[in-house]
Amino acid sequence: MNQTSSPLRAGVVGAGVFGGYHAGKYASAPGVSFQGVFDPVSDRAGAVSEAHGGKAFDSLQGLIESCDVITVASPAIFHHDAVRRALLADRAVLVEKPLAATLEEARALADLARARGLVLRVGHQERFVFNAMGLFGDLPHAQTLSARRMGVPSARNLDVSVTLDLMIHDIDLVLALAGSAPDRVDAQMDAGRAGLADHIRCRLSFPGGLVAELESSRVAEARDRVMEIGYQGGAHVRVDFIAKTFDSQGGLALNPDFADAPEARDSLGANVAAFLDAVRGSGAGGPAADGEAGWLALETALRIDEAAGARSRI
Structure with a gap:
């Protein structure tokens, strides 16, 4: 889709x-006309739409028909239906993580977007912070990585495990650095409700030699989000x-x-700006x-979650 001459709805x-x-991002973006929001809870849709100069839509289909680009920020269980319907209508989609509730649904969406030549992006925005630091640059091979992402109790995202809620940010960053899926996964659940993980630790081993140890909790006493990476040759950040x-040693070329x-x-x-650039054909989407x-x-x-004996969602 190339929409360089008219605003993207x-x-x-x-x-x-x-x-x-x-x-808010769409309402303030240049070259974008914010249309509004669909949510089954009409009062909430009305409040968000009014705050940003749009309208509340009565149906998902009505929103899709009125837009060129769509963000899906509903609970994960509803991602597949909304994204699929938007893609089938030839709309570009930015969906918050996780992409879908099941692997089968996620595969179907990725395949559908590719088959129709449409932009599909996922809300892994920590990639942009990494990119700004230079951690996706020309650096030595990463050998070790540890990440701790701790959150305090809240009412958000309690339909999925902490792995899909918080840890998935660090999972995505590790996968981007490794360039492949891990060939071994070991994990332990330290706290959970009815089998749904609230605090989990894992160790991921990759074919290229990288070993990553991740820990996430949403029942911690304080927020804490730290990552350490050790590189070939002894460099460290x-x-x-x-x-x-950040603190670094070993002469890493970071910003x-x-x-x-x-970013x-x-x-x-x-992430929203990169998505819009990709839709317009004016950028590859960066990281x-x-x-x-x-x-x-x-x-x-x-x-x-499977290795830890934990459920991923309710």
Whole structure:
């Protein structure tokens, strides 16, 4: 789709927290006409739409017909239906993670987007922070990685495991660095409700030699999001995603001022902008995750939950 001469009409499925964020990004984006929101809870759809100058749609189909590009920010169980219907209508889609609730659904969406030549992107926005630091640049081979992503209790995303809720961000980053799926997954659930993981630890071993140890919790006492990477030759970096700082050793070619870069200050906005550029044909999407990357992140997350004996969703 090439829409360089006329505004892209954009809409959002889901009027939760992230639906509101996406609505705000579209409403303020140049060359975009924000149309509104569809959510089964009409009051919420009305509030988000009104706040950003759009309207509340009575049906998903009505939103799809009125838009060129669509963000799907509903609960994961509804992703497949909304994304599929939008793709079948030849609309480009940005869907929040995870891509879908099951591997079969995720594969079907990735294949459908490819078959129809449509842009499908997944909301793995931490990639843009990584990119701003230079961690996707020409660096030595990563040999070890440890990541800790801890969150405090909240009412968000309790229909899925912490693996699909929080850890999937670090899973996606590890997969992007490794360039392949892990050939071994070991995991342990430390806390959970009715088998649904709230605190999980795992070890991922990759064919290229990278070993990654990840830990995520959504029942922690404080937020903490740190990653450490050890490279061939002894170089090392420690990243604090909350403070947006890093410490490095070994002469790594990283950007010390990355926190001032637009894609680090507003990674969601950077992902939306890259999505719109890809739709217009004016950019390849930068480090954005496509349908294949979304599928692989979901596949790895489900393998982790299975190894830990945990359920992935209610």
